[in-house]
Amino acid sequence: MSLILSIETATGICSIALHQEGTVLGRSDLCLEKSHSNMLATMIKQLVANTGFNMVDLQAIAVSKGPGSYTGLRIGVSTAKGLCFGLGISLIAVNTLKALAVQMIPRYGKEYWYCPMIDARRMEVYSLMADHRLQSILHTAPVIIDQQSFHEQLEQNPILFFGNGAAKCQEVIKHPAARFISGVETSALGVGTLAYEKFQKEDFEDLAYFEPFYLKEFKGTQPKKKVGIIK
Numbered sequence: 001m002s003l004i005l006s007i008e009t010a011t012g013i014c015s016i017a018l019h020q021e022g023t024v025l026g027r028s029d030l031c032l033e034k035s036h037s038n039m040l041a042t043m044i045k046q047l048v049a050n051t052g053f054n055m056v057d058l059q060a061i062a063v064s065k066g067p068g069s070y071t072g073l074r075i076g077v078s079t080a081k082g083l084c085f086g087l088g089i090s091l092i093a094v095n096t097l098k099a100l101a102v103q104m105i106p107r108y109g110k111e112y113w114y115c116p117m118i119d120a121r122r123m124e125v126y127s128l129m130a131d132h133r134l135q136s137i138l139h140t141a142p143v144i145i146d147q148q149s150f151h152e153q154l155e156q157n158p159i160l161f162f163g164n165g166a167a168k169c170q171e172v173i174k175h176p177a178a179r180f181i182s183g184v185e186t187s188a189l190g191v192g193t194l195a196y197e198k199f200q201k202e203d204f205e206d207l208a209y210f211e212p213f214y215l216k217e218f219k220g221t222q223p224k225k226k227v228g229i230i231k
């Protein structure tokens with residue numbers, strides 16, 4: 001029987017879940033700033049113990065691979081890879097936006113297309129669009145939102161917009177077929193749902209070479225003032 005630990009750290013939410021044969025056994029979420037690096041390992045140990053298992057019982061680790069916060073993704077992926085190496089188990093990677101979408105599909109069904117959005121600062125979001133079967137309508141991409149955004153798709157079908165990047169778009173995307181749902185956050189529950197499907201197909205990642213899906217290249221900044229060498 002599959003016992004999969006799922007990790008979601010792509011946004012400000014630090015979330016983990018434990019699934020057995022696709023059924024959730026437990027979850028733990030923290031919405032505290034910078035809790036990912038400080039609390040993730042402790043949360044994992046506590047959740048596994050509280051559900052009556054040991055770490056050696058795990059058969060796979062699933063991680064939200066991005067897009068999302070550069071720092072959050074690095075923490076989640078490095079933790080997942082470390083556990084997989086240490087326990088000798090498989091790594092499963094799940095698109096963050098698909099994991100967000102799969103949380104909404106059971107509630108709203110086939111009437112809508114689904115457009116999860118993750119905030120990428122200013123009027124930019126990371127998004128994709130899919131139907132109720134998670135069949136792609138628009139692939140994962142960074143999108144700068146304006147009044148014409150998703151107009152072509154909205155003319156074809158009602159669309160749900162949700163996620164932490166959706167609220168700022170509501171005053172810009174004005175269309176009778178657009179519906180915005182507030183309060184929808186990333187969760188390891190969605191990661192676990194999709195991870196079980198991948199586990200059954202043995203769709204695993206190469207531990208040595210897997211990297212987060214940043215979507216946009218990370219760009220460092222140069223310090224404004226030169227720092228002198230103390231002798």
